[in-house]
Amino acid sequence: MEEKGLAGVESPQPSVEESFGNLPDTNQSDIDFNSNPDPQLFVVQEDGASPVIDDKSDAGSGPITLLGAETYPEGGLEAWLVVFGSFCGLCASLGIMNTIAIFQTYLATHQLSDYSEGTIGWIFSLYTFLCFAGGIYVGPMFDKYGPKWLVSVGSVGIVVSMMLLSICTDYWHFLLAFGVLNGLASSACFTPCFTTIGHYFRERRGMATGIASTGGGVGGVVFPLMLQRLFNQVGYAWAIRILGLVCMVLFIFAMLLVRKRLPPASNASTHPDFRIFKEKAFFLTTCGVFLLELGLFIPLAYISSYAVAQGFSSAFAFQILPILNAASVFGRALPGYWADKIGPFNSNMLSVFLTVVSVLGIWLPVGHTMPGIIIFVILFGFGTGNNISITPVCVGRLCHTQHYGRYYATCYTIVSIACLVGIPIAGTLAEATGGNYWSLIVFTGLTQCLSFSFFAAAKVVSVGWKPQVKF
Structure with missing residues (x-):
């Protein structure tokens, strides 16, 4: 080479x-x-x-x-405790991210009912943007100093954000408390939770990362159901505060258990280095992840609103998101094992293909029916669950473990732009077609088709036209 x-x-x-x-x-x-x-x-x-x-x-x-x-432990008490700590940290941080459809739907019918869906969507787009964009320094800092202070600061920031969110009344309140504070705090927390696992696993990294990332899916199942009941029983303010307290307990485990094992390179720097985009495989992979995330958050943000627009009850609209996230839990855990067998890129491409089928083959033609929307969220949740857990492993395949944080964060800094514009673009498309959701569905499907193409190109650049090769 x-x-x-x-x-x-x-x-x-x-x-x-x-x-x-x-x-x-x-x-x-x-x-x-x-x-x-x-x-x-x-x-x-x-x-x-x-x-x-x-x-x-x-x-x-x-x-x-x-x-x-x-050498890598590939298991043992310390390694699996790190996985458990990462699970807890991701359950709280990504669990909130997987609940944004509930926040979007509730705010659109209560505190922010005077604003359009596209305008409200900017709150959550800014949040997802900062979640990933903040990693541009979080990744290099992790490589050099480890996860302890990053996870601690991020955990405190998320809990404080939830407490402030419970007393928000105006649009700019929500924008600052959730969009800015929660976004930056989440970036400091979940990036180390993903990259730490690479210090303990190599051959079984896909499985270990998949198990840890199920935390985000579990949070995405529990939090919406919990909020749905608490909104009716104790009101909005206390529902959000209870969510914050649950996250605080989870973050305590993350702060105690998430730790790195390998020492940093002696020339490690806390500054980003975009020269790594000179590596063609990494550049193409980043493009694939960009398009993947551009479409990923659209169903997460709009599936509940879509269900209401199709005439389903608000109770069903709130329950459809936990179904999606429950399928995501299996999508994160099970394919991780196969990713170690057939390669993370091969596993990722299969999942992206499944996502395309679910969006263009099911959601678009029959999503307005109850069987159709349920089948869609199950397939979409399973497919994207694997993408979320295996994409970091794909990035790790292209770099040395000591630079895992830098590569992961650099990739997702570019991807954060997709997170910033994806939800507002989808809202604008829906408004441009008179409130009909077919336009954002087609847009979501096209992003996934292009994402598949870039992942395939990254594999070809790395190993050539060899479909059977483990990569």
């Missing part, structure tokens, strides 16, 4: 023998030595190969200090 050096770097390079002494057989062209203290590009190793480490090199003045021939 060849490595293209960074443009304009002419500094003399130390020999392999001078820097490392006697090493196992390693292709020297696979290693880029650079005296620049900034984050470095490096070659993605094939399975079984490992970059080299120099424990004695000075930080910022020697070669890239990546671990060599490191």
Whole structure:
């Protein structure tokens, strides 16, 4: 595998023998030595190969200090406790994200009834945008300092956001409390919950990440049902406060259990490095994730409103989202095992194909019927559940574990733009077609078709036209 050096770097390079002494057989062209203290590009190793480490090199003045021939526990008490802590953190943070349809529907009929759905959608678009955009620094900070303070700050921020949300009355209140504060706090919390797992698992990373990510699906099932009942029994304010207290308990486990294992590279930096987009596979993967997320949040935000518009009761409209998220739980857990067997990219492409079928083959023609909408949310939830859990594994496939946080965060910083515009675009499309939802359904389906194409292109760039290859 060849490595293209960074443009304009002419500094003399130390020999392999001078820097490392006697090493196992390693292709020297696979290693880029650079005296620049900034984050470095490096070659993605094939399975079984490992970059080299120099424990004695000075930080910022020697070669890239990546671990060599490191081993992963692939299990054990400490590793599974980390998975459980990540599960709790994702249950609270992504559980709220998977409940935005309930917030959207409730606010549109109560506090913000004077605003259009597109305008209300900007609250949740800003929230999802900041959830991912904030990772541009969260990822590198995780690589260098670990998850402890990131998860702690994010947890406190989310709980405070819920308490403030319970007393909001005006549009700008909701925009700041939920859109801004909760978005930034969630970014600090869930990014480390995903990337920490890569420090304990490699061969079983898909399964472990899938198990942890089921937390978001569980939260997406429990929180809507809980809020639906609490809205009627104790009112809006106390319903939101109780949700905040539940999240606080979950975050306590996350703060205690989520921790990294591998030391940082000695030249690790807290600043983003967009030069990694020079890697074609990573660039194409990011494009695929961008389109995937552009369409993903549209059903999550509008499925309850869609059900009401089709004449279903408000009670059923609130219950349809938990059904989607329940299917997502299985979609996150079960395919993770297969992703370890057939490769994360192969698993992801199969799930995106299932999503396309559910949107264009079921939701569009028969979504107005009760069997149709139920079948749609089950298939869509299962398919996107796998996408959510396996996409980080796909990103991890393209980088070294010590740079997992940087690659994951850089990818999702670009993806955050899709999260910002996806929901408002869908709302505008629905309004432009007289409140008919066929336009946003077609838009959702097209984004998933294009996403499949980019994931396939990333695989072709990496391993060629070999459908049977594990990748």
